[in-house]
Amino acid sequence: xxxxxxxxxxxVYDTPGGKVPGVKNVSFNIGASEFICIVGPSGCGKSTLLxxxxxxxxxxxxxxxxxxxxxxxxxxxxGVVFQDFAQLFPWRTALGNVTFGLEMKGxxxxxxxxxxxxxxxxxxxxxxxxSYPHHxxxxxxxxxxxxxxxxxxxxxxxxxxxxxALDALTRDDMQRLLADVWRxxxxxxxxxxxxxxxxxxxxxxxIVMSPHPGTVKAEIKIDLPRxxxxxxxEFLECQKELLGYLGHNANANEPVN
Amino acid sequence: xxxxxxxxxxxxxxEGGAERWRLIARNVFPFAVxxxxxxxxxxxxxxxxRLFPTLEEVALSFYQLSVAGILPHHAIQTVLRLLTxxxxxxxxxxxxxxxxxxSRRAEDILLPLVSxxxxxxxxAYAPLFLLWFGLGNVSAVLLVGFVAAFPIIFNSWTGVxxxxxxxxxxxxxxxxxxxRMFRHVILPGALPYILTGLxxxxxxxxxxxxxxxxxxxxxxGLGWMIFGAREFxxxxxxxxxxxxxxxxxxxxxxxxxxxxxxxxxxxxGMVTA
Numbered sequence: 001x002x003x004x005x006x007x008x009x010x011x012v013y014d015t016p017g018g019k020v021p022g023v024k025n026v027s028f029n030i031g032a033s034e035f036i037c038i039v040g041p042s043g044c045g046k047s048t049l050l051x052x053x054x055x056x057x058x059x060x061x062x063x064x065x066x067x068x069x070x071x072x073x074x075x076x077x078x079g080v081v082f083q084d085f086a087q088l089f090p091w092r093t094a095l096g097n098v099t100f101g102l103e104m105k106g107x108x109x110x111x112x113x114x115x116x117x118x119x120x121x122x123x124x125x126x127x128x129x130x131s132y133p134h135h136x137x138x139x140x141x142x143x144x145x146x147x148x149x150x151x152x153x154x155x156x157x158x159x160x161x162x163x164x165a166l167d168a169l170t171r172d173d174m175q176r177l178l179a180d181v182w183r184x185x186x187x188x189x190x191x192x193x194x195x196x197x198x199x200x201x202x203x204x205x206x207i208v209m210s211p212h213p214g215t216v217k218a219e220i221k222i223d224l225p226r227x228x229x230x231x232x233x234e235f236l237e238c239q240k241e242l243l244g245y246l247g248h249n250a251n252a253n254e255p256v257n
Numbered sequence: 258x259x260x261x262x263x264x265x266x267x268x269x270x271x272e273g274g275a276e277r278w279r280l281i282a283r284n285v286f287p288f289a290v291x292x293x294x295x296x297x298x299x300x301x302x303x304x305x306x307r308l309f310p311t312l313e314e315v316a317l318s319f320y321q322l323s324v325a326g327i328l329p330h331h332a333i334q335t336v337l338r339l340l341t342x343x344x345x346x347x348x349x350x351x352x353x354x355x356x357x358x359x360s361r362r363a364e365d366i367l368l369p370l371v372s373x374x375x376x377x378x379x380x381a382y383a384p385l386f387l388l389w390f391g392l393g394n395v396s397a398v399l400l401v402g403f404v405a406a407f408p409i410i411f412n413s414w415t416g417v418x419x420x421x422x423x424x425x426x427x428x429x430x431x432x433x434x435x436x437r438m439f440r441h442v443i444l445p446g447a448l449p450y451i452l453t454g455l456x457x458x459x460x461x462x463x464x465x466x467x468x469x470x471x472x473x474x475x476x477x478g479l480g481w482m483i484f485g486a487r488e489f490x491x492x493x494x495x496x497x498x499x500x501x502x503x504x505x506x507x508x509x510x511x512x513x514x515x516x517x518x519x520x521x522x523x524x525x526g527m528v529t530a
Contacts, residue, residue, distance in 0.1 A: 076432040089445070090527050104428075
């Protein structure tokens with residue numbers, strides 16, 4: 001896996017109402033196989049930053065390097081999982097969705113199906129390979145999306161609030177599953193969320209951002225042994241510390257998982 | 258009463274054969290009502306008998322014309338013209354529509370033209386086509402193609418515009434280049450609209466074709482047959498022709514379009530059956 005450097009990244013949105021700062025002078029490093037959560041209130045630029053790393057947006061200043069190479073546009077060294085369930089292609093089965101990246105890469109059919117089955121097994125969907133997305137629940141669709149992003153073996157997995165639209169119980173399961181997947185694959189993960197408990201549960205390190213313009217407010221290392229117990233005193237203390245950084249912008253009543 | 262009874266049965270007792278017969282009965286019922294009214298009117302002699310034949314006479318003509326091979330020959334000629342014109346419309350229409358959806362410049366140039374051309378009734382172009390391409394098949398097929406292309410263009414264009422941004426982003430992040438993005442994302446993503454366009458285009462093609470056959474002096478065809486029958490007050494032949502047109506239209510709709518839809522967009526959950 002590759003380390004990532006984010007250097008003085010700045011982006012300004014040009015809107016009809018004038019220039020709106022997206023992110024300003026954001027810098028931090030991410031180690032190989034590290035799980036990073038970016039947390040902040042709405043409008044803090046966390047999704048903007050993720051989109052810049054994904055290559056969907058070009059920063060006005062600064063640069064991002066993955067394994068020393070500057071990022072220009074999107075590339076297969078990064079896999080992206082969005083919040084919207086609609087990200088899956090409805091005209092392809094679960095297996096067809098997961099093989100997509102491999103197909104683009106030119107991997108032979110038999111091989112890509114073997115890989116895709118393995119990925120679907122990793123997210124516990126081996127029984128649903130032939131199902132079309134509209135027959136799968138929201139949680140299952142997001143699991144297919146994770147398998148799809150992992151299938152072509154990118155160095156980095158970028159996740160933009162992938163579980164935010166799920167109900168609390170399903171989200172709980174999904175977080176455990178993602179923690180397992182990460183332990184098994186050791187991908188570098190950049191995970192955007194506004195859910196503090198989720199960040200403490202998943203991350204090695206949490207980047208706290210504050211809005212207008214989006215800047216890095218704090219970096220907090222989460223030094224808890226895994227698997228983590230969301231009801232332990234240490235866990236709740238971590239959560240409290242994070243909420244402190246977020247001030248009034250944080251929603252302390254977010255479901256604790 | 259009968260209808261209510263059979264629909265209750267449909268929801269409570271799914272029992273194979275009997276169920277299917279009820280379904281058929283339910284579909285036949287409205288035709289039976291209209292047929293009965295027709296018979297009553299015919300027997301009462303409100304119109305001269307020659308102009309308003311009984312259904313038996315229509316059925317007899319239908320049978321005789323079919324056995325003599327006349328009706329099938331007319332029908333085949335018409336269907337060939339329809340399919341040629343429609344194939345033309347489908348290939349050109351989908352291409353133009355997709356191009357407009359993909360390219361801003363193409364959209365700027367073509368959209369005003371298409372917007373003006375679309376609401377003009379197809380038959381209004383008929384004299385022009387007859388002057389340019391002469392009487393006969395060429396005019397008929399070209400006019401059918403031209404008229405059917407409009408709804409196909411419009412819907413393909415809308416379909417491409419309606420392809421979800423998140424599909425494009427997902428595909429980009431997975432390394433799809435422009436060509437494969439088009440084939441694997443934009444085309445299937447726009448398919449529900451494209452199919453709707455093709456369906457509307459076929460309906461347009463049908464309408465204008467029957468009319469142009471009356472004008473273009475083609476030697477065979479259902480439109481020509483109906484028009485010709487008027488000269489001799491052969492109302493039964495006209496009715497038989499109209500029935501064939503309905504049957505062919507229904508067959509294309511049920512056997513072709515519904516199957517394609519069930520196999521694609523319905524199966525994918527993009528359109529509910």
